[in-house]
Amino acid sequence: MNDLATLGQRMRHFRVAAGLTLDQLGSDVGIASSQLSLMENGKREPRLSLLASIATRLAIPVSELLDDAAPSERAGLEIELDRAQSSPVYAELGLPVLRPGKSMSDDALRALVGLHRELARRAREAIATPEEARRANTELRALMRTRDNHLPEIEDLAQREVDAVGHVSGALTHRSVGRMAERLGFELVYVSDLPHSARSVTDFENGRIYLPPASIPGGHGLRSMALQAIAHRLLEHTAPESYADFLQQRLEINYFAAAVLMPRRQSA
Secondary structure, X not given: OOOHHHHHHHHHHHHHHOOOOHHHXXXXXXXXXXXXXXXXXXXXXXXXXXXXXXXXXXXXXXXXXXXXXXXXXHHHHHXXXXXXXXXXXXHOOOOOOOOOOOOOOHHHHHHHHHHHHHHHHHHHHHOOOHHHHHHHHHHHHHHHHHOOOOOHHHHHHHHHHHHHOOOOOOOOOHHHHHHHHHHOOOEEEEOOOOOOOOOOEEEOOOOEXXXXXXXXXXXXXXXXXXXXXXHHHHOOOOOOOOHHHHHHHHHHHHHHHHHHHOOHHHHO
């Protein structure tokens, strides 16, 4: 199911298009209008059986409600504004949350979203100052010492992935790495025009992980880059909000790649 904010916006969009009020739709599908309002505002997750009833009443397939695209430009802007105001960057400002009501024009909404985009951009630029980088690196090194440089949960994850593709012994093959990607719905694509600053590029919309066509002798580097990209998905990483987050994610994906290339059971 898509995120609740998008789902709620799509429910509201098709309800209004059908000319129904909250009370009318709620009465027709057997739910209080107040509960339906919470769902449309992304505050409550509806049961699939209820979504099926709503879709039937609105004369649309359930897939229309579950589509992960915003139903309109304004709905997309409202969703983006809500997410931006929920971010740690905005919370640090101590400003109130602004709800875009019907009286707010589209231009005003675009301006607010644009300001939040710029705020996020400046925050991303500021996270890698030398002072912040040194502090984050020191803290991460200290944390790993307390764990004896051991991340058993990632080793367990790596072993499960290795077992799932049927690897038993010997060096992990490129084919096995490709099958790991396929299990996540991705295809490994080798291209020669990646940006110089990028080790790999993941296309979530089309399910592709782009990698360079060449690697160091033996191919370990290429397999490692693919495994690092796969690790971001398996570990459910999101865009880092600080340099410390960035370092932590880099450590985790490198640890995962190493644990797959030398899986615990097969190596022992």
